[in-house]
Amino acid sequence: RPSNHVTIVEMAPRDGLQNEKRLIDTVSKIELVDLLSECGFERIEVTSFVSPKWVPQLSDAGGVMAGIKRKPGVRYAVLTPNMQGFEAAIAACADEVAIFASASETFSIRNINCSIAESIERFRPVAAASRDRGIPLRGYVSCVVECPYEGAVPPANAASVARQLQELGCYEISLGDTIGRGKPEAVDSMLETVLADLPATMLAGHFHDTSGRALDNIGVALDRGLRVFDAAAGGLGGCPFAPGAKGNIDTAAVQHYLILHGFETGLDEEKLAHAAAFASSLRSVA
Ligand code: HMG
Numbered sequence: 001r002p003s004n005h006v007t008i009v010e011m012a013p014r015d016g017l018q019n020e021k022r023l024i025d026t027v028s029k030i031e032l033v034d035l036l037s038e039c040g041f042e043r044i045e046v047t048s049f050v051s052p053k054w055v056p057q058l059s060d061a062g063g064v065m066a067g068i069k070r071k072p073g074v075r076y077a078v079l080t081p082n083m084q085g086f087e088a089a090i091a092a093c094a095d096e097v098a099i100f101a102s103a104s105e106t107f108s109i110r111n112i113n114c115s116i117a118e119s120i121e122r123f124r125p126v127a128a129a130s131r132d133r134g135i136p137l138r139g140y141v142s143c144v145v146e147c148p149y150e151g152a153v154p155p156a157n158a159a160s161v162a163r164q165l166q167e168l169g170c171y172e173i174s175l176g177d178t179i180g181r182g183k184p185e186a187v188d189s190m191l192e193t194v195l196a197d198l199p200a201t202m203l204a205g206h207f208h209d210t211s212g213r214a215l216d217n218i219g220v221a222l223d224r225g226l227r228v229f230d231a232a233a234g235g236l237g238g239c240p241f242a243p244g245a246k247g248n249i250d251t252a253a254v255q256h257y258l259i260l261h262g263f264e265t266g267l268d269e270e271k272l273a274h275a276a277a278f279a280s281s282l283r284s285v286a
């Protein structure tokens, strides 16, 4: 039987801030992570070791990692698109690294400048190095239902990339509705296809909330047995390479939804509200 505990993986410092045009100072990013560390999260995605030319906002990744107060029991995770990023993540003592692929060829090119097949080859040494060092490796599949460039994405494409990430050694694969336009029916059939290959215990849901359907999509995923969801305090987020992508689903909204439906998360709502207010204050006014 699926358990009633749901893990929320906090995304605000990484997915939340990466889309902000105004450069946010390192001290504020550290303060955000430190506030989130008090909320009861098991995992916080702190930053990305990516090219500073591609994502200038996160060019201070090393400084953020060096400045945060690490709370025992919290895993501080980072994105690593290649070996250069992995080496930097190791130097920064990241507890977990994540590789990120796409179910859409065009988004793969726009986001990481290579095809899906090339990205899997590029991830291979990262996976081997993380295995050698005993560092947990997470995988993302973007555009699992909709692509900003290609439109609807066939479920089999999402399933194929998820399987390849699992074969590389990812302990968990986060399925991303990158532009937040996925309808619950589409998410459900995508999950049905992915679940033919991988157990629900290896999957996480990563829903952006552009169309206001992210909670419905979480509901569908819960029914399919998923118990890990990505969310961002204050609903921050978006991807600079996915035009139209809005924020990640707000952590507080996921928390309320889960409690209402009989699940527990271990999060402290008061501290979360405080962290979310600070996260929102970092967002530039549109
Ligand atoms: P490239 O230009 O093909 O890379 O970019 P390259 O290997 O040819 O290197 C070019 C330059 O980048 C070199 O510098 C490298 O040193 C540097 P130069 O010699 O020109 O001065 N470089 C790096 N610098 C720092 N750290 C690195 C690194 N790698 C190369 N790791 C690359 C390929 C993957 C690097 C680039 O496309 C990139 O950084 N992309 C990142 C895109 C990104 O961060 N997107 C957002 C995250 S994904 C997302 O948001 C979706 C998700 O939330 C799930 C969902 O919602 O679906 C996860």
Ligand code: MG
Residues within 6 Å of the ligand: 015, 176, 178, 206, 208, 238, 239
């Ligand atoms: Mg995202």
